[in-house]
Amino acid sequence: MKKKAVPSMVKDQQLVKKRREQMVKGAVRLFIEKGFHRTTTREIAKESGFSIGTLYEYIGSKEDVLYLVCDAIYEEVRDQLVSQLDTEAVGIDRVKKAIAAYFRVIDHLQDEVLVMYQEAKSLPKEALMYVLQKEVEMTKMFEDIIRDYVAEYRIDLSEEEIKLMSHNILVQGHMWTFRRWAIRRLYTLEEYTKLQSEQLLSPLTTVSN
Amino acid sequence: MKKKAVPSMVKDQQLVKKRREQMVKGAVRLFIEKGFHRTTTREIAKESGFSIGTLYEYIGSKEDVLYLVCDAIYEEVRDQLVSQLDTEAVGIDRVKKAIAAYFRVIDHLQDEVLVMYQEAKSLPKEALMYVLQKEVEMTKMFEDIIRDYVAEYRIDLSEEEIKLMSHNILVQGHMWTFRRWAIRRLYTLEEYTKLQSEQLLSPLTTVSN
Amino acid sequence: MKKKAVPSMVKDQQLVKKRREQMVKGAVRLFIEKGFHRTTTREIAKESGFSIGTLYEYIGSKEDVLYLVCDAIYEEVRDQLVSQLDTEAVGIDRVKKAIAAYFRVIDHLQDEVLVMYQEAKSLPKEALMYVLQKEVEMTKMFEDIIRDYVAEYRIDLSEEEIKLMSHNILVQGHMWTFRRWAIRRLYTLEEYTKLQSEQLLSPLTTVSN
Amino acid sequence: MKKKAVPSMVKDQQLVKKRREQMVKGAVRLFIEKGFHRTTTREIAKESGFSIGTLYEYIGSKEDVLYLVCDAIYEEVRDQLVSQLDTEAVGIDRVKKAIAAYFRVIDHLQDEVLVMYQEAKSLPKEALMYVLQKEVEMTKMFEDIIRDYVAEYRIDLSEEEIKLMSHNILVQGHMWTFRRWAIRRLYTLEEYTKLQSEQLLSPLTTVSN
DNA sequence: TATGAATGAGCCTTCATTCAT
DNA sequence: CATGAATGAAGGCTCATTCAT
Numbered sequence: 001m002k003k004k005a006v007p008s009m010v011k012d013q014q015l016v017k018k019r020r021e022q023m024v025k026g027a028v029r030l031f032i033e034k035g036f037h038r039t040t041t042r043e044i045a046k047e048s049g050f051s052i053g054t055l056y057e058y059i060g061s062k063e064d065v066l067y068l069v070c071d072a073i074y075e076e077v078r079d080q081l082v083s084q085l086d087t088e089a090v091g092i093d094r095v096k097k098a099i100a101a102y103f104r105v106i107d108h109l110q111d112e113v114l115v116m117y118q119e120a121k122s123l124p125k126e127a128l129m130y131v132l133q134k135e136v137e138m139t140k141m142f143e144d145i146i147r148d149y150v151a152e153y154r155i156d157l158s159e160e161e162i163k164l165m166s167h168n169i170l171v172q173g174h175m176w177t178f179r180r181w182a183i184r185r186l187y188t189l190e191e192y193t194k195l196q197s198e199q200l201l202s203p204l205t206t207v208s209n
Numbered sequence: 210m211k212k213k214a215v216p217s218m219v220k221d222q223q224l225v226k227k228r229r230e231q232m233v234k235g236a237v238r239l240f241i242e243k244g245f246h247r248t249t250t251r252e253i254a255k256e257s258g259f260s261i262g263t264l265y266e267y268i269g270s271k272e273d274v275l276y277l278v279c280d281a282i283y284e285e286v287r288d289q290l291v292s293q294l295d296t297e298a299v300g301i302d303r304v305k306k307a308i309a310a311y312f313r314v315i316d317h318l319q320d321e322v323l324v325m326y327q328e329a330k331s332l333p334k335e336a337l338m339y340v341l342q343k344e345v346e347m348t349k350m351f352e353d354i355i356r357d358y359v360a361e362y363r364i365d366l367s368e369e370e371i372k373l374m375s376h377n378i379l380v381q382g383h384m385w386t387f388r389r390w391a392i393r394r395l396y397t398l399e400e401y402t403k404l405q406s407e408q409l410l411s412p413l414t415t416v417s418n
Numbered sequence: 419m420k421k422k423a424v425p426s427m428v429k430d431q432q433l434v435k436k437r438r439e440q441m442v443k444g445a446v447r448l449f450i451e452k453g454f455h456r457t458t459t460r461e462i463a464k465e466s467g468f469s470i471g472t473l474y475e476y477i478g479s480k481e482d483v484l485y486l487v488c489d490a491i492y493e494e495v496r497d498q499l500v501s502q503l504d505t506e507a508v509g510i511d512r513v514k515k516a517i518a519a520y521f522r523v524i525d526h527l528q529d530e531v532l533v534m535y536q537e538a539k540s541l542p543k544e545a546l547m548y549v550l551q552k553e554v555e556m557t558k559m560f561e562d563i564i565r566d567y568v569a570e571y572r573i574d575l576s577e578e579e580i581k582l583m584s585h586n587i588l589v590q591g592h593m594w595t596f597r598r599w600a601i602r603r604l605y606t607l608e609e610y611t612k613l614q615s616e617q618l619l620s621p622l623t624t625v626s627n
Numbered sequence: 628m629k630k631k632a633v634p635s636m637v638k639d640q641q642l643v644k645k646r647r648e649q650m651v652k653g654a655v656r657l658f659i660e661k662g663f664h665r666t667t668t669r670e671i672a673k674e675s676g677f678s679i680g681t682l683y684e685y686i687g688s689k690e691d692v693l694y695l696v697c698d699a700i701y702e703e704v705r706d707q708l709v710s711q712l713d714t715e716a717v718g719i720d721r722v723k724k725a726i727a728a729y730f731r732v733i734d735h736l737q738d739e740v741l742v743m744y745q746e747a748k749s750l751p752k753e754a755l756m757y758v759l760q761k762e763v764e765m766t767k768m769f770e771d772i773i774r775d776y777v778a779e780y781r782i783d784l785s786e787e788e789i790k791l792m793s794h795n796i797l798v799q800g801h802m803w804t805f806r807r808w809a810i811r812r813l814y815t816l817e818e819y820t821k822l823q824s825e826q827l828l829s830p831l832t833t834v835s836n
Numbered sequence: 837t838a839t840g841a842a843t844g845a846g847c848c849t850t851c852a853t854t855c856a857t
Numbered sequence: 858c859a860t861g862a863a864t865g866a867a868g869g870c871t872c873a874t875t876c877a878t
Contacts, residue, residue: 040868199377259860429861475862581813616830669873681839
């Protein structure tokens with residue numbers, strides 16, 4: 001799925017990139033604070049440091065801002081995750097470290113991730129599809145890591161179980177943000193990571209009773 | 210936390226109850242279709258079968274409708290869950306059956322649950338607190354079930370692990386709705402229930418390798 | 419061609435009619451003064467005696483106001499014309515009196531007619547078609563009158579000439595408004611009517627040299 | 628009445644002329660397509676082949692473009708008309724040929740003439756006066772031609788009748804454009820010219836019955 | 837001279853809420 | 858109690874015009 005083209009009246013691509021970065025930064029702050037629907041385009045422009053007219057030089061509609069925000073957050077999450085993956089780790093340790101890295105990234109970008117989680121549904125259908133595709137790709141990253149491990153150590157785990165485990169990892173990452181009102185009272189990130197890892201990976205490291 | 214009082218101009222409590230039921234029914238349909246923010250009060254009134262003036266005889270603001278909707282959905286989920294719990298089951302079977310019952314209820318009310326998940330954040334703070342409290346109570350239901358089992362069978366599971374497991378159950382139930390775009394392609398409800406159960410309960414039924 | 423339905427949120431048809439009459443009255447005043455495009459919906463609402471919100475209870479868009487205005491002007495012109503037609507007149511006198519009546523009506527409604535002339539082009543296609551249809555009908559009225567005369571007195575005038583004569587009458591009526599900057603300096607309405615009548619009807623009353 | 632001065636930041640008169648010609652050409656195309664109010668200055672600049680900044684180097688406001696357009700169209704109509712006038716014709720034939728030439732020019736420039744007819748009203752007062760002056764001059768051209776004929780052949784036609792006849796010629800020319808939705812279905816240009824000529828000139832060529 | 841990014845006043849339209857009947 | 862017409866603040870977006878480069 002190709003990146004949806006957000007229309008811009010400005011030709012200088014360098015400038016477009018810069019302005020959209022400002023815009024995303026400002027919009028995220030506002031969406032975190034009050035949500036997409038309660039944020040006005042004027043507020044976004046102001047928070048981004050330019051006028052309403054200028055805002056519309058770089059987007060076609062308010063929904064485009066949401067799309068840019070979601071896209072940027074996904075990119076950021078994936079980039080940070082990739083840069084934190086320990087490429088030297090082997091065995092179950094590799095899986096554990098991937099999960100830990102992922103949770104760390106989510107924790108680091110918790111506000112952003114939460115925004116995306118709560119507002120992506122307001123995207124127009126096509127843009128939503130594109131964003132969900134990103135989620136699919138991220139799920140596949142974990143599938144691959146698990147599948148590698150399963151293959152190498154001849155673990156008895158079906159393809160379905162691998163896929164589900166991967167989904168669970170993703171969701172438990174998000175859960176750290178959207179359930180933080182309950183969970184952060186109970187655990188630190190390290191504790192959460194350790195407990196979830198053990199739980200998640202229990203099928204990989206135990207034998208049935 | 211006490212149920213938040215939604216103001217009504219009408220004295221007859223019987224009538225208030227009836228009208229609000231109509232209202233919730235209508236609103237849920239609309240929120241499922243287009244979300245809270247894109248639904249107008251006029252539409253809610255119409256879908257509920259009365260006029261906009263009448264709508265405001267039974268609520269104080271649009272947000273009250275959302276609150277009533279969330280509240281009703283929680284009640285419904287809890288009621289259905291309670292009625293489906295197999296009170297005769299014992300051992301790990303009791304836990305499994307509780308999970309299965311919960312997932313069944315979620316599946317049955319998937320649209321409603323999804324709406325609540327996506328829109329609750331738009332509630333005013335106080336109302337949100339109240340709704341989250343309901344979530345806490347539901348989590349506690351599962352905590353209790355697990356704790357009973359752990360106690361009886363002297364499983365080596367800490368209080369923190371019990372709480373987390375309970376949260377995971379809840380979230381995996383919701384996940385069946387908010388990730389259905391991916392998950393329903395892979396599993397039927399029965400498969401999903403089975404796989405998640407095994408995974409979730411693996412710490413209760415296996416011994417470390 | 420059926421009358422285009424202008425959407426209204428208000429059910430009471432009596433009220434709709436009344437409010438739209440206010441609206442047309444106010445809008446005509448403004449369109450005369452500054453044209454359709456330079457008139458804002460707020461101004462229309464204010465001039466009509468109600469709020470902007472109320473305005474939109476009775477129309478779907480600004481263009482609807484223009485449509486209502488054009489429609490109302492046509493109705494008015496036709497009604498006044500019909501009521502002024504001398505049904506007892508016979509011979510060339512009947513034609514002359516019809517022209518005179520028409521010019522009188524145009525003079526009476528000159529501002530309105532001018533507005534319609536200048537702004538109708540801004541109507542959406544469908545509405546424009548409807549309005550042009552009204553113009554066609556009015557042209558036919560004169561065709562019929564001329565045709566009757568031609569038939570009765572066995573005048574040597576082809577169908578094409580009849581049609582063209584009718585168009586010329588219509589346009590010379592409008593000309594009294596859109597060329598008034600030049601023509602009203604030269605003639606009173608009576609003089610204009612007399613001269614144009616003679617000129618127009620010369621093919622009916624003379625023999626070729 | 629002197630030509631209204633349109634302000635320009637550019638000194639080189641040669642260049643000013645060239646750019647304004649580009650501009651008029653582009654603007655006419657756009658005005659024909661969507662009218663003056665629905666055309667943006669950006670579009671005019673683009674269609675003219677330069678940037679919005681450059682556009683404003685050669686005009687002071689959007690209305691200046693309309694003025695330049697109207698002025699150019701008038702010039703064009705007059706130039707073409709003058710070049711087509713048969714200076715050798717005599718008698719009634721001279722008048723007929725002038726009318727035919729005029730109608731031919733109008734037909735040739737029908738889109739342009741229509742634009743001018745529909746949009747001139749949006750000119751600021753002073754510019755409108757200037758444009759109307761051009762119309763007066765054109766009317767006088769026909770007055771003169773008719774007056775010559777009337778004088779030479781001692782036709783019984785008052786000065787008022789001459790003036791009105793001239794206005795009618797002008798308007799019937801325009802009518803070929805603004806009523807084309809009805810008239811072009813009925814007549815070819817040649818038929819229209821012939822019929823209107825006969826009708827118009829009937830007072831010059833017939834004797835009263 | 838030419839460019840095009842920036843500006844912000846202002847436009848059309850929506851919709852939660854009120855209140856007279 | 859029920860109705861629905863009226864209200865107007867507020868929102869998304871456009872576009873003529875300016876000005877630094």
